[in-house]
Amino acid sequence: MPELNRVYTGDCKVLRFFEELSAIPRGSGNEKAVSDFMKQFAEARNCTVFQDERHSLIIKKPAAPGYEQAPTVIFQGHLDMVCEKNKTTEHDFTKDPIRFKLDGDMIYAQDTTLGADNGIGVSFAMALIDATDLAHPALEILLTTEEETSMAGAEHIDASKLSGKILINFDSDREGVLFVSSAGGASAFHTVPIAWQDGGSAASKSYTIAVQGLKGGHSGDDIIHERGNANKLLGRVLDDLRRHTPFDLASIGGGMKVNAIPREAEAVVGLSEAGLRIAEERIAEWNRILKDEYEVSDPGVKVSVSAGAGDSQAAARCFSEETKLTVIRLLALIPSGVLSMNKAIENLVRTSTNIGTLSTRENEVFFESLIRSSHRSQLDAVLQQMETLGEAVGVPFRHDHYFPGWPYRSDSKVREIFQAVYERKYNKPLEVKAIHAGLECGIFIEKMPYLDAVSYGPNMYNFHTPEEHVSISSVERTWDFLQDIMRELKA
Numbered sequence: 222m223p224e225l226n227r228v229y230t231g232d233c234k235v236l237r238f239f240e241e242l243s244a245i246p247r248g249s250g251n252e253k254a255v256s257d258f259m260k261q262f263a264e265a266r267n268c269t270v271f272q273d274e275r276h277s278l279i280i281k282k283p284a285a286p287g288y289e290q291a292p293t294v295i296f297q298g299h300l301d302m303v304c305e306k307n308k309t310t311e312h313d314f315t316k317d318p319i320r321f322k323l324d325g326d327m328i329y330a331q332d333t334t335l336g337a338d339n340g341i342g343v344s345f346a347m348a349l350i351d352a353t354d355l356a357h358p359a360l361e362i363l364l365t366t367e368e369e370t371s372m373a374g375a376e377h378i379d380a381s382k383l384s385g386k387i388l389i390n391f392d393s394d395r396e397g398v399l400f401v402s403s404a405g406g407a408s409a410f411h412t413v414p415i416a417w418q419d420g421g422s423a424a425s426k427s428y429t430i431a432v433q434g435l436k437g438g439h440s441g442d443d444i445i446h447e448r449g450n451a452n453k454l455l456g457r458v459l460d461d462l463r464r465h466t467p468f469d470l471a472s473i474g475g476g477m478k479v480n481a482i483p484r485e486a487e488a489v490v491g492l493s494e495a496g497l498r499i500a501e502e503r504i505a506e507w508n509r510i511l512k513d514e515y516e517v518s519d520p521g522v523k524v525s526v527s528a529g530a531g532d533s534q535a536a537a538r539c540f541s542e543e544t545k546l547t548v549i550r551l552l553a554l555i556p557s558g559v560l561s562m563n564k565a566i567e568n569l570v571r572t573s574t575n576i577g578t579l580s581t582r583e584n585e586v587f588f589e590s591l592i593r594s595s596h597r598s599q600l601d602a603v604l605q606q607m608e609t610l611g612e613a614v615g616v617p618f619r620h621d622h623y624f625p626g627w628p629y630r631s632d633s634k635v636r637e638i639f640q641a642v643y644e645r646k647y648n649k650p651l652e653v654k655a656i657h658a659g660l661e662c663g664i665f666i667e668k669m670p671y672l673d674a675v676s677y678g679p680n681m682y683n684f685h686t687p688e689e690h691v692s693i694s695s696v697e698r699t700w701d702f703l704q705d706i707m708r709e710l711k712a
Contacts, residue, residue: 228323233697234351236328239344243319243336248304249370251315252276255300259343259364263350268362271382276300277374279382280362282350291358291711295385295672296349297661298342298392299368299375303478303685305437306333308485310687327682327690335689337681338439339368341696342391348700349707357707361385368392368661369480371408371622375661380668387635387710390662393678394442396695397647399639400676402655404441404593405600405626405663408479409574409607411555411588412617413548415581416541420469425491427471427530430458430504434521437484439684440575441593441658444482444559445568449511449519451475451486452579456552458507458524459488463549466499468492469539471530472581473548479577479591481685486579489530491539500526548586551614552579555588556606563595563655570657572599593657595626627663627674629655635673635710642705677703 229236247255256276263270263280271279277300284291304314310332320331329335346362349355361383366374393400420427432451437443452475462468468490475486492500504524511522540548557576563569572594580587590607594600604620611618630636636653643651662674680695682688 228321228328229693231693231697233700234348235341235344235696235700236693238347239340240321242340242344242347243321246315246317247300247302247336248314249301249367252300252366256366259300262347263362266350268350273377273379275374275377276366277378278362278364279378280350280364282360282362284359285356288356288358288711292387293359293361293385294710295361295363295383295388296346297363297365297388297390297665298346299339299365299661300343301366301369302336302338302340303334303369303481305477305481305685305687307687324690326693328693329690330687332687334685334687335691337689337691338394338684339392341681341691342678345391345700345703355704355707358710365661369478372624372659372661372664375664378665378668380665383669386671386673388662388665388672388674389635390660390674390676391678392660393656393676394681394684395678396680396699397643398652398654399636400656400660401633401636401653402595402629403627403660403663403676404595404657405597406591406593406624406659407600407604407620408622409590409592409604409620410618411551411607411611413544413551413586413588414616415584415586416544417538418541420471420491420537420539425469425493426528428490428492428497428500428526428528429487429530430455430490430500430524430526431485431487432458432475432522432524433485434523435482435484435519436521437482437686439658440480440482440573440577440591442656442684444573444575444657445570446518447559448482449515449522450557450576451483452552452576453557454511454522454524455486455488456549458504459549460553461507462500462503463546465503466492466496468496468500470545470548471539473586474580476576476578478685479575479589481577482575483577484686497526547614547616551588551610551616554610554614555590556603557590560603561599566655569655571595572603573657574603593659595655595657597626624659625663625667627660627666630673633673633675635675638709639675639677639706642709643702646702646705
């Protein structure tokens with residue numbers, strides 16, 4: 222294991238285990254090493270472990286004395302993390318450990334995502350597995366893979382190996398808030414075939430137009446804040462620029478993960494000297510416009526034009542005019558952001574989309590969006606709208622990676638236990654909410670309709686961005702609270 226980056230000096234096992242876990246690369250699709258680590262960790266503590274072909278784990282720990290007759294509890298989290306970093310950060314997520322830094326009560330990473338989503342949940346599972354003096358029912362620790370990309374790990378779990386009828390998901394980020402319902406979703410893809418042509422005239426030079434300085438965030442949890450989407454804003458800028466001056470388009474790209482609101486996007490263009498002057502004037506105007514539009518949500522937004530092609534090759538060739546217009550029109554028209562709100566629950570998004578990644582490949586420009594909705598009918602309607610849009614601009618469209626929503630259960634006994642323990646412990650009510658983000662609970666309930674499920678976790682912030690951080694004191698309190706919950710699950 223790589224050398225640990227110790228910053229936590231307290232006694233909470235959860236945070237100690239999180240430091241160990243964060244030394245192991247575990248981006249989505251690269252979970253074998255962390256899965257093997259967790260298998261060895263559990264087997265060394267006399268647990269029975271099932272590891273499937275996708276590296277998901279079911280870890281069984283017998284009940285503590287006196288709890289043999291209590292209902293078995295499934296404790297669930299996911300092994301993978303979103304791998305985001307600032308453009309100038311040197312970090313290889315396939316081999317480098319996450320480096321921590323401490324800021325008061327908060328643990329951050331050093332200019333990358335922290336992986337508290339859902340490394341903290343896995344670390345709580347490790348603390349449960351490791352505990353020798355904890356009163357608890359029989360536990361089935363369920364740790365999935367690929368949650369951040371497709372939820373394929375959860376989809377392929379063999380539910381026949383699970384006997385629990387209570388599910389405690391630990392993939393939430395707000396202490397004092399219990400989640401009892403979540404949205405479903407699907408991934409959507411538009412592909413624009415590229416017709417290449419030679420670059421512009423000798424008088425044309427390469428420039429990079431970039432949108433930067435946005436906050437980004439989780440495309441489910443943070444979409445309600447209506448933060449700027451770098452891909453959409455770049456599309457607005459290019460659509461405006463084409464109406465003022467000719468230019469060539471050599472490449473376009475933005476965003477790193479479909480479930481993260483993109484913070485940066487850029488296009489390599491070819492401009493004449495006169496075209497550059499016009500572009501600079503228009504971009505100055507766009508900076509004024511966007512500063513006004515995003516004064517509260519994204520005060521750092523900036524559009525720039527700079528000489529050269531950035532990380533891309535110089536524009537020796539460029540898109541044909543038809544390809545350029547198709548890309549810009551699609552980017553301008555594709556839906557992204559909050560589409561409707563839930564009128565029954567205050568401040569809950571009902572339907573949204575996020576155009577998360579935009580990339581230029583050898584012979585195509587690839588658009589990837591994530592659609593979320595608590596209503597399957599609205600999800601299907603947005604997919605149909607996107608298919609119609611593809612037909613209108615003449616490009617192929619497909620969708621996959623559908624995951625079901627998690628319906629609210631009015632007769633939940635585990636919800637009542639959480640509420641009673643929380644109010645007794647803290648002398649205030651536990652807030653019960655639904656969430657627009659996707660949780661794996663819906664997949665497990667589709668496999669096991671009898672499950673009584675809740676989702677909980679400590680205070681964590683800015684998931685899917687390099688500003689991700691977790692509260693030390695909240696983790697400590699939440700571990701104490703979880704131990705009380707386990708003791709209460711005897712009946």
